[in-house]
Amino acid sequence: xxxxxxxxxxxxxxxxxxxxxxxxxxxxxxxxxAIDRASxxxxxxxxxxxxxxxxxxxxxxxxxxxxxxxxxxLAGLGPQDAFSPKVLASAYRASLSAAAGLGVAExxxxxxxxxxxxxxxxxxxxxxxxxxxxxxxxxxxxxxxRDASSRPKLGRVALAxxxxxxxxxxxxxxxxxxxxxxxxxxxxxxxxxANVCTPTYLGExxxxxxRTHKLxxxxxxxxxxxxxxMGSFLSVARGSDEPPKFxxxxxxxxxxxxxxxxxAAGAKTAGQGPxxxxxxxxxxxxxxxxxxxASGMDEMKxxxxxxxxxxxxxxxVAELGLPLDVIGVVPACENLPSGRANKPGDVITxxxxxxxxxxxxxxxxxxxxxxxxxxxxxxxxxxxxxxxxLTGACVTALGHVNTGLFTxxxxxxxxxxxxxxxxxxxxxxxxxxxDYQEQLKSNFADMANIGGPPAGAVTAACFLSRFAxxxxxxxxxxxxxxxxxxxxxxxxxxxxxxxxxxxxxLS
Ligand code: BES
Ligand code: MN
Ligand code: ZN
Numbered sequence: 001x002x003x004x005x006x007x008x009x010x011x012x013x014x015x016x017x018x019x020x021x022x023x024x025x026x027x028x029x030x031x032x033x034a035i036d037r038a039s040x041x042x043x044x045x046x047x048x049x050x051x052x053x054x055x056x057x058x059x060x061x062x063x064x065x066x067x068x069x070x071x072x073x074l075a076g077l078g079p080q081d082a083f084s085p086k087v088l089a090s091a092y093r094a095s096l097s098a099a100a101g102l103g104v105a106e107x108x109x110x111x112x113x114x115x116x117x118x119x120x121x122x123x124x125x126x127x128x129x130x131x132x133x134x135x136x137x138x139x140x141x142x143x144x145x146r147d148a149s150s151r152p153k154l155g156r157v158a159l160a161x162x163x164x165x166x167x168x169x170x171x172x173x174x175x176x177x178x179x180x181x182x183x184x185x186x187x188x189x190x191x192x193x194a195n196v197c198t199p200t201y202l203g204e205x206x207x208x209x210x211r212t213h214k215l216x217x218x219x220x221x222x223x224x225x226x227x228x229x230m231g232s233f234l235s236v237a238r239g240s241d242e243p244p245k246f247x248x249x250x251x252x253x254x255x256x257x258x259x260x261x262x263x264a265a266g267a268k269t270a271g272q273g274p275x276x277x278x279x280x281x282x283x284x285x286x287x288x289x290x291x292x293x294a295s296g297m298d299e300m301k302x303x304x305x306x307x308x309x310x311x312x313x314x315x316x317v318a319e320l321g322l323p324l325d326v327i328g329v330v331p332a333c334e335n336l337p338s339g340r341a342n343k344p345g346d347v348i349t350x351x352x353x354x355x356x357x358x359x360x361x362x363x364x365x366x367x368x369x370x371x372x373x374x375x376x377x378x379x380x381x382x383x384x385x386x387x388x389x390l391t392g393a394c395v396t397a398l399g400h401v402n403t404g405l406f407t408x409x410x411x412x413x414x415x416x417x418x419x420x421x422x423x424x425x426x427x428x429x430x431x432x433x434x435d436y437q438e439q440l441k442s443n444f445a446d447m448a449n450i451g452g453p454p455a456g457a458v459t460a461a462c463f464l465s466r467f468a469x470x471x472x473x474x475x476x477x478x479x480x481x482x483x484x485x486x487x488x489x490x491x492x493x494x495x496x497x498x499x500x501x502x503x504x505x506l507s
Pocket of ligand 2: 287
């Protein structure tokens with residue numbers, strides 16, 4: 001997707017589709033008003049009869065007299081006093097998908113220029129680019145007949161803004177464009193079936209990303225993983241014939257910038273180390289010997305969406321050339337039942353030396369992440385964020401709206417909560433009190449891998465906390481937010497916006 005800005009008067013903008021905003025109380029945005037005047041009242045006439053201005057509503061007006069644009073798309077902005085970044089994003093999505101539905105190749109949106117409290121021009125432009133990528137995303141890699149005509153032709157979007165806002169709008173578009181590209185990569189990886197998107201495939205994808213985006217990539221194989229004594233990760237991997245991979249991707253941006261700026265960024269990240277992102281890469285989770293029910297099991301191909309978000313975020317960060325160091329780490333394997341699989345009651349030794357009694361082989365995410373959390377200590381990170389489709393309990397707690405955020409670090413929590421609101425990729429902080437640790441007691445090992453039914457998302461995070469030692473750490477449980485079920489089944493690309501915006505905020 002190609003993004004740019006436009007500063008002509010709305011009625012003079014030559015485009016296939018010009019989007020202007022209308023509020024629910026009939027108030028017109030400045031651009032809608034300009035179109036209305038130049039067309040002798042065409043917008044107000046439509047608003048009287050066919051258009052309520054509800055958030056997400058659209059109406060296409062064609063060939064208006066005195067208007068250079070071929071079509072004007074009215075976008076509802078809801079009640080004026082409730083106008084917010086969220087409403088704006090829904091108006092972007094609705095209007096751009098209406099434009100895409102018209103079959104046009106380019107469109108101009110005047111929505112970013114609508115004045116708003118709570119989001120500056122840069123943030124508003126960023127949301128526009130994310131929305132454009134979102135509504136034009138299609139996954140057709142596994143269709144027998146790839147029908148090019150079913151792909152939206154919409155490939156260029158310009159924002160109509162005041163001349164004085166051009167710079168900020170362009171910066172926001174660049175950021176949003178990179179976030180959109182990162183989300184598309186994450187969605188593609190998530191949507192690919194597990195017979196294609198294997199641990200080996202993820203490793204190859206990492207190497208490819210390394211070549212196109214200048215990342216240093218290492219893909220460790222079983223032997224190297226054994227040498228690291230990742231007994232917990234390997235115990236999960238052993239149940240499958242697919243070889244495990246341990247993927248390390250490094251983006252080194254800190255050294256590229258002038259020394260003066262290096263200091264400033266270092267101060268902000270409270271340390272000179274890299275930010276490390278650890279993504280759960282279970283390319284299929286059948287549950288192992290603690291087998292999952294058949295119904296809906298196909299969706300466990302999405303159990304690598306944490307890993308996918310790490311790939312997507314690194315792509316975005318590299319594209320933006322951010323002046324900081326980011327390392328992505330992905331333990332990747334399958335969780336299947338077999339003659340070599342973990343059995344309930346098995347005790348394994350993690351890379352940290354702590355032992356774990358596996359009471360449920362379906363709680364495998366924490367078993368692969370714990371060794372990755374130990375491994376990353378070597379980087380002396382400024383902070384570590386792990387991202388995982390970890391628990392059904394998190395879906396029960398927060399549904400499909402908020403990602404679960406767990407961290408003992410209040411400052412890190414506040415930083416992540418703040419940027420999550422900015423990019424509309426919401427997270428909700430969950431508790432992590434020591435008292436929950438009791439539920440992980442085992443008679444036969446240092447801990448059990450499950451804590452029983454109460455607070456399942458919290459005890460999973462508690463398990464991880466025992467390995468996240470020696471650095472600042474946050475855990476994101478994306479089980480409810482990484483993909484959608486039902487007729488719109490598909491990966492969402494979350495939380496690439498959150499992670500990328502967090503890294504932007506540090507640079
Ligand atoms: N990948 C699942 C978590 C999951 C389940 C994500 C449903 C999205 C939807 C994870 O590996 C798992 O199976 N967790 C178990 C843990 C339990 C055995 C303690 C769960 O949530 O049921
Ligand atoms: Mn599982
Ligand atoms: Zn899982």
